[in-house]
Amino acid sequence: MRIAVDAVGGDFYPQNPVEGALAAVKEREDLTVVLLGPEELVKPELEKHDYDTSRVLFQHAPDIIDMHDSPSKAVKTKQNSSIVVGLGMHKKGFVDGFISAGNTGALLAASTFVLGKLEGVSRPTIASVFPTAKGFRMLVDAGANLEVRPEFLYQFGVMGKIYAENILNVPNARVGLLNVGEEEEKGTDILKEAHQLLKSIPDFAGNVEGRDILPCNADVFVCDGLIGNITLKFGESIATSLQYMIGAAIKKNQLNDEQAKMVAGVIKQALSPFDYQLVGGVPFLGVNGVSLVGHGSSSALAIKNMIFAAMKCVEKDVNAQIVTALQ
Amino acid sequence: MRIAVDAVGGDFYPQNPVEGALAAVKEREDLTVVLLGPEELVKPELEKHDYDTSRVLFQHAPDIIDMHDSPSKAVKTKQNSSIVVGLGMHKKGFVDGFISAGNTGALLAASTFVLGKLEGVSRPTIASVFPTAKGFRMLVDAGANLEVRPEFLYQFGVMGKIYAENILNVPNARVGLLNVGEEEEKGTDILKEAHQLLKSIPDFAGNVEGRDILPCNADVFVCDGLIGNITLKFGESIATSLQYMIGAAIKKNQLNDEQAKMVAGVIKQALSPFDYQLVGGVPFLGVNGVSLVGHGSSSALAIKNMIFAAMKCVEKDVNAQIVTALQ
Numbered sequence: 001m002r003i004a005v006d007a008v009g010g011d012f013y014p015q016n017p018v019e020g021a022l023a024a025v026k027e028r029e030d031l032t033v034v035l036l037g038p039e040e041l042v043k044p045e046l047e048k049h050d051y052d053t054s055r056v057l058f059q060h061a062p063d064i065i066d067m068h069d070s071p072s073k074a075v076k077t078k079q080n081s082s083i084v085v086g087l088g089m090h091k092k093g094f095v096d097g098f099i100s101a102g103n104t105g106a107l108l109a110a111s112t113f114v115l116g117k118l119e120g121v122s123r124p125t126i127a128s129v130f131p132t133a134k135g136f137r138m139l140v141d142a143g144a145n146l147e148v149r150p151e152f153l154y155q156f157g158v159m160g161k162i163y164a165e166n167i168l169n170v171p172n173a174r175v176g177l178l179n180v181g182e183e184e185e186k187g188t189d190i191l192k193e194a195h196q197l198l199k200s201i202p203d204f205a206g207n208v209e210g211r212d213i214l215p216c217n218a219d220v221f222v223c224d225g226l227i228g229n230i231t232l233k234f235g236e237s238i239a240t241s242l243q244y245m246i247g248a249a250i251k252k253n254q255l256n257d258e259q260a261k262m263v264a265g266v267i268k269q270a271l272s273p274f275d276y277q278l279v280g281g282v283p284f285l286g287v288n289g290v291s292l293v294g295h296g297s298s299s300a301l302a303i304k305n306m307i308f309a310a311m312k313c314v315e316k317d318v319n320a321q322i323v324t325a326l327q
Numbered sequence: 328m329r330i331a332v333d334a335v336g337g338d339f340y341p342q343n344p345v346e347g348a349l350a351a352v353k354e355r356e357d358l359t360v361v362l363l364g365p366e367e368l369v370k371p372e373l374e375k376h377d378y379d380t381s382r383v384l385f386q387h388a389p390d391i392i393d394m395h396d397s398p399s400k401a402v403k404t405k406q407n408s409s410i411v412v413g414l415g416m417h418k419k420g421f422v423d424g425f426i427s428a429g430n431t432g433a434l435l436a437a438s439t440f441v442l443g444k445l446e447g448v449s450r451p452t453i454a455s456v457f458p459t460a461k462g463f464r465m466l467v468d469a470g471a472n473l474e475v476r477p478e479f480l481y482q483f484g485v486m487g488k489i490y491a492e493n494i495l496n497v498p499n500a501r502v503g504l505l506n507v508g509e510e511e512e513k514g515t516d517i518l519k520e521a522h523q524l525l526k527s528i529p530d531f532a533g534n535v536e537g538r539d540i541l542p543c544n545a546d547v548f549v550c551d552g553l554i555g556n557i558t559l560k561f562g563e564s565i566a567t568s569l570q571y572m573i574g575a576a577i578k579k580n581q582l583n584d585e586q587a588k589m590v591a592g593v594i595k596q597a598l599s600p601f602d603y604q605l606v607g608g609v610p611f612l613g614v615n616g617v618s619l620v621g622h623g624s625s626s627a628l629a630i631k632n633m634i635f636a637a638m639k640c641v642e643k644d645v646n647a648q649i650v651t652a653l654q
């Protein structure tokens with residue numbers, strides 16, 4: 001299997017993408033990676049390592065789309081960027097999937113534009129992978145569609161369930177519609193209509209509330225991109241804020257070094273399910289291909305795990321399952 | 328000053344409302360409370376205590392609106408409930424404010440219907456008080472208005488700022504618009520228009536994101552009621568989920584009893600800013616009166632603090648400030 005890797009995406013390129021790709025190749029014998037980026041940046045990084053030249057390929061892509069570029073403009077004006085070239089290779093069938101830790105907006109726009117939509121899908125979605133007390137689950141949409149129609153929410157539920165079951169290994173994933181109350185007559189007209197459509201999905205958990213996310217009272221939380229984006233970023237901020245608050249409490253309680261170290265160890269372990277490196281990245285679902293995006297701060301480990309998630313999408317043919325489910 | 332207290336609101340009535348009201352009267356000599364509810368329920372609870380009959384009054388109100396009642400229906404059919412009678416007394420000027428730990432929807436409906444709206448206010452709002460790493464701040468709206476117009480969001484910002492400054496004692500409270508990105512062209516058309524209106528507020532912090540809430544990067548977070556309600560409930564679930572995760576980590580690390588106790592103590596202290604009892608309740612802002620609602624599980628301490636918050640609203644004349652600001 002071949003996966004294209006954006007070597008100039010994220011805050012720590014080219015080091016982390018290159019190291020992550022090489023680690024993935026070492027672990028999986030059936031994998032070939034194609035690293036994309038400006039030759040003068042990526043090649044010297046690659047040359048720092050020993051690697052199998054038959055399974056680590058390089059494709060020159062001189063343009064760089066950075067975090068501050070306007071998504072739609074960048075995709076049009078930077079046709080020779082790693083993102084546009086990499087997705088183009090995927091479209092032509094040279095690679096089976098594409099991953100990047102770069103500009104999410106540009107990646108979504110390019111993935112939709114270059115790969116096109118899957119049959120039956122109204123709007124591709126950023127299907128984020130969200131930490132709960134019981135492990136990672138789905139929060140869909142996480143910012144691709146700020147305004148939605150009921151059928152979009154229905155499709156988010158269908159796609160999120162397939163991803164949760166196949167890639168996150170959650171059997172019979174329960175789909176919940178984020179709302180202000182459990183009763184089915186709660187919420188806006190859009191939510192009420194979406195609720196009726198979602199009823200046809202197996203394992204539909206009905207309406208769920210904000211308090212149901214962390215205890216994992218559903219496995220796929222469906223919402224519009226405005227709610228999803230705010231919730232996702234709020235969730236990401238918990239670990240840091242908490243560490244700040246616990247640090248202050250340690251000081252106030254005047255713990256000695258040994259005690260403070262023990263408390264810090266317990267907290268670190270307790271918060272380990274929130275470690276985004278483990279899932280690596282989140283997929284754009286509904287596009288006609290396999291495209292994943294990672295956090296800007298992705299480590300080499302996160303990049304490696306994102307490559308593995310892309311491989312799993314190919315192996316399980318997630319897209320064929322989505323097309324069948326939406327028929 | 329006279330505050331009416333719903334003696335049959337919340338999960339622990341009449342005990343907690345009665346105890347909270349009596350504690351408040353003990354602490355504040357200028358306070359008289361009027362307890363409302365069915366005589367056969369409230370009087371026996373009152374008689375368990377020694378109290379000053381000239382400053383603790385009772386008003387019989389035989390109907391009870393419970394948590395499962397439909398708000399608009401209950402307000403119409405239960406005219407002799409503590410909620411409708413208490414707000415009616417407030418409307419007529421017999422008391423200066425009303426507090427309850429009862430059905431939020433019914434309280435909002437009754438407050439709006441009985442008290443009416445303040446001049447210049449389009450929609451009354453549930454202005455929730457939200458814990459951050461630096462103390463309690465405002466999240467407005469928390470569920471009263473699931474769909475909004477830009478001017479509603481502007482008014483939420485104005486009202487929230489006045490409450491934060493006067494009742495939460497946050498000087499020069501910064502108002503932020505919850506959005507998917509910081510740039511002012513981000514978000515839906517409604518958010519873009521609201522951003523332009525909010526610019527006229529002093530200390531406008533611009534757009535803020537989900538990750539800005541817990542670190543307290545603004546003091547008033549403005550959003551529609553759907554986002555606010557989901558965010559509020561998500562936030563409320565953090566402490567419990569975390570305790571669950573930390574409990575699991577303590578077991579896994581095989582701490583002895585003494586060590587476990589120390590860790591639990593630090594966590595408890597770290598999470599103490601999240602203790603809702605301290606703020607007692609949240610106000611309905613934009614109604615022509617002082618009306619606050621508390622958590623269903625409100626303790627006597629929470630009830631007492633809610634009474635004090637209502638008194639402060641009267642003393643600072645929050646409503647006059649709102650009318651002036653919106654002129």
